[in-house]
Every structure is written in C-alpha cells, then in structure tokens.
Amino acid sequence: MGKTLFDKIWDAHVVSSKEGFPDVLYIDTHFIHEVTSPQAFDGLRKAGRKVLRPNKTVATADHNVPTWEQHLPIKEELSRFQVETLAKNCKEFGIKFYGLGHPYQGIVHIIGPELGITRPGGTYVCGDSHTSTHGAFGAIAFGIGTSQVEQVLATQCLLQSRPKRMKIEVNGKLQFGVGAKDIILYIISQITAAGGTGYAVEYAGDTIRSLSMEGRMTVCNMSIEMGARCGLIAPDETTFNYVKGREFAPKGEEWDKALAYWETLYSDEDAQFDKILSFRAEDIEPMITYGTNPGMGIGVTQHVPATKDIDATEQLSYANSLKYMGLTDDQLMLGKEIDYVFIGSCTNARIEDLRQVAKFLKGRKKADNVTVWVVPGSKQVEQQAIAEGLDKVFEAAGISLREPGCSACLAMNEDKIPAGKYCVSTSNRNFEGRQGPNSRTFLASPLTAAAAAVTGRITDIRELLQEEELVG
C-alpha cells in the first residue's frame, strides 16, 4: 500500500519505534526564540546536560522586540532581559543567534524559509505553535512546549506519537480579491477551531497547487488554528524554485542529490487518509472573523450568525463571544467602523504580502481615524520592501513601515490595541485580549485589511478594485 507524504517524511526520521512508546523522531532543525526557551536552558544547566547538536538549532529574537528604533536598547526591562538571556544562552551553548540588528533577524517562521533552512522532507520544531508554517515546503513542522524544547536541545530528538492523517482538497478558480488567507479562514470556519485536532493535514488540489510559496505558508501557518498537529503541501517546481539559491540551501551536487529526493515527496495514489475533505474555491469570499476564535469567520458580505442557530451546548460561550466583540446576532459586518489595522505576523508579513498591500495603497490614503501598523516579517523583508520603494508608497498613504517582529499579533511589545478598540488584523488569532487587554480583533487577508485602512470600515475589497488592478 502507498504512503502519504506525511508518513514518508515521518518514517525517514524515526530513530526508534517501540510498541507502547511514542516514536523517537529526529529533528533536522530546531528554531528557538526568547520567550519559550529560557526555562529549557535552565533545565539543561540544572541537570548538567549539554546541547547535543548546537549547529542544528537556530535562534532569533522576535516575540518581544520593539518595531520602532530597534538600534536603541529595548526600553521595556523584562523584554530586554529576556532577549539578553537568549543571547547569553546561545553563547554559552554554542548556538547561532540572529539578534536585533542582524541582517537575518526576524519572525522565526519567516527567516527559516527565506534563509533556505526550511526544505522539503525535513523535520522542524520550535516552541511556537505557528511552526506549522514550514510545512508549506513539504516538511513536518510543529509547535512544542518548553519541556520539549529542552528535550530537543539535549537529544536532537522528540518523543512523539504519530498523528492521524487528513487530506483537505481545494479545487477550482478563486474569485478575484480572494487569496490564501481567505482559503484558510474559510476552511477553519467550516471545520471549527478543533476540527483538525489529532491530525496532520495535507493540503492538496489545484487551487492549493496554484498558490505561491508565500500563499502556501499562509495556509500551513494557520493549521494550528483548527487544532491540527501540522499542515503540509507536497513540494513541486514552485517549492524548488523558491528554495534554490537561498543562503543555506544545498548547492551544486548537494542540490542535485537533494532535488532527486524531494521529487519523491508526494502522497502515493493509493495512500490511505483517515479523513478527506473537499472544498470549492468558487465558494470562498474575502473572509472576516467576528468572534473570539479563528473558527468564527464568515464571508465579508455575510451577517453574524444568530445565537439561536448555534449548537445548544455552545450558545453560552457564543453569546459571551459576541458580547466581548460588541456585536449582535444577524449584524452585517460590512460598514462596521474600526480603529486599527495591523498588517504583519508570521501569517502575512512576507514580501509578497507587503507588495500586494502597497499595490492597492498606491494613490490612496489611509482614513484619518485609523491607526495603521505595517510590520515586516524580517530584516530581509524590510530591506527588500525599501529597495522596491514600498516604504514610500506606504508613506504617501500616511503609514510608516516599521521594523520586524511579532508585534501586535500577540502584543508582547509596545504594539498593543487599546481596550475596546477594533483592529482588522492579518495575524492568526482573534482570542480575547490577544492584541492587548480587551482589544477586539477581526482577522482578514492583507487586501481586506488594506481596504479597511483606507475606508475606516470593514469593506469588501472587490468594491474598491477593478479586477485588472490585482493582476500582474
């Protein structure tokens, strides 16, 4: 019987498999950042253990860092201490660290791919749930807790039970104004925030195949928002072309050897999945979330579902969620006034996202009553944006291009949405208080966020654009 893509990669990384025990899985690259690693290094020190393979861990500072005047010392004391602790730990244990000011610094899930560290067929973990992003290359990648960070540092392996396999197919032609972010928000709205729990999800179908690497990363990034262990997409020419020539990508003969292997990475025709779901691209509108988990999303032209139509056991939680958001049953989302727009995060802060937003903003201005933050995903994205003059386009629209970091996605730095205010955000979570205590988040695509920046309201991007504006 044939194998799924997931099983091919998993089997190639099993160090030990014993009945009744989780597998010992070899990890190709371990990414770490300042927030979920200090306790792991402490654990190593307490137990007198070393990092087994220091050259297989890559560190950066992203969660806590300011996105303005990064050349100055971090003002917030605890954040500064956490970033300094990471630098110290990396030095002590011999780990490569891309700290503030380094040309490779950035959000951990943006720098891995752009440096050619993330490759087809690999295994990647990080103390961050959005590690699923790296699966876009046809890799197994997932988030882990700090005890497991310690485990990987000490052993370069992870104890892990094999999840079930799900295939999600999307076929057909996307409507204009609809992109990768809308696809994944739509899927989660259909299967709920828990619908993928226990599964490794392979995304397939011609719509997925037509996406750029950036789009595929956006899709895989939010796999965790339906509870999935990880998400992955079989590598193809799009993948190989993206990886080729990057800083740490294989070169010369190594490349040829790697490519020959990567070309075997797909689910066999007769591979068995535990679950298969299919969606039609034509059914997907530009999406917006209205509630407090990423499964609570609808097409931007639709009305908020009424509490009475929700499953009886969940009505209380649902009503609380609408109350938190200041929305009512059957409310139309279009036209809802907003206060902030955040374009950034590991979901949507790659160069393609910034290009798309700049293209739309050219010749337009942000609404006076809206604060807009555009935060590039990495130093390289920032430099590329400046080289292409995107910063000037943003400036003309009344918006400053900030410096790289996780920023308002989780508001650990100064970029917080004030209590009660509404933010249209290209990030991945609309949980209560996620963007600052009592903040209210509407998740959307970069284009829908940019449209809201211009009008100051939730807007259907298709009303502002002619189709030809988006092409090319």
Place this chain on the structure above:
Amino acid sequence: MTKIFKHVQSTVVPLPIENIDTDQIIPARFLKATTREGFGNNLFRDWRYDNQENPKDFVLNHPTYSGKILVAGKNFGCGSSREHAAWAIVDYGFDVVVSSFFADIFKGNALNNGLLPVQVSDTFLAKIFEAVFADPLTIIDVDLEKQEITIASTGEQESFEINAYKKACLINGYDDIDYILSHKAEIEAFEER
C-alpha cells in the same frame, strides 16, 4: 523532573466554557519571566481581574468553588503552544484538568508537568457540571492507575485514555530526556545514515 501522580480526590472548580485558549489561561504579557515559577498568580488573569485589578465575577474569585480539579468545556488549551499555561494551572494548585476535548500541544505540556488531562465524554462532562452546580462540595475521584474518573456522590464512573508510556512517566516520575538519551547509539547511527 516529572512529579509523581497516582490518585486525586477533590472538590472541583467548574468552568463551563468551550474553546478556552492558552491566551486566556495566561495572557502573553505575563510570558516575560525566565523561570517556571509564579505563573499561578496570573492564571486566567483577564477573567479574574479588570483593568484596575478589581476582582471580576469569575469562578476563581468565588469562595463556593475550590479544589485540585479544574473542569472545563471542550477544546481546552487551544491556541499558543506556551507551556506557561500548564505551569500556571499547576502553580495555582490544580493536579487535574477534566474536559471533553483537549488541544494536542496543551495535553502534551500538561503531561510533562505532572498535570493530568482527563478526557471524558460530553455526557459525562455534563453530569459533572450538573453535580457540582447542585452541590459545590461534590467530590470527584481520579484514579490514574485504573484510568477511572468517578463522581463520588452518585458513583457514576467513566474510564479515560492515556498513553501507556506517559502513564508510567507520571506514576514513576520518569523523565523523557533520560528515555531518549538511552537511545544515544541509535541517534548516532541515524546521523550516520
């Protein structure tokens, strides 16, 4: 090191809300510590206190409910992988979380910190809530060795699943790293491939 866990009998704290994410369990702004201690003070911070630090109407502020077992609605612990969520629950004084569904990463983090996630059916979860709301002194008995959870007053019981290896770790205080390092030769052989 994993703490040793076998059997808990306790009153419970009921939290009948679905999809409780780890941002609610411990908001991101409290993740700046570099040690594992002290997170209990900020457990469910924004549900417990308002912006002026005044206690809100929330079950942890309610003297009626206390105990070593937290009982919550389905899909508990979704969202961020922050282990700080498990640390906060343990630090506050809970030994067990009962729900009808757990998010994967949270479940793993809990088990790595001696916090037992007990997954029960929707029906049994409803029975626990019913019993506790009728009588806040209701005792719930969680027996890890037998893998059974019992509502003491009614004797209603359900068995629960747990990975055999993780069960042995909890009962004996085993450490995952020691287990993996016992495969050092295999790890090195793998790297030679």
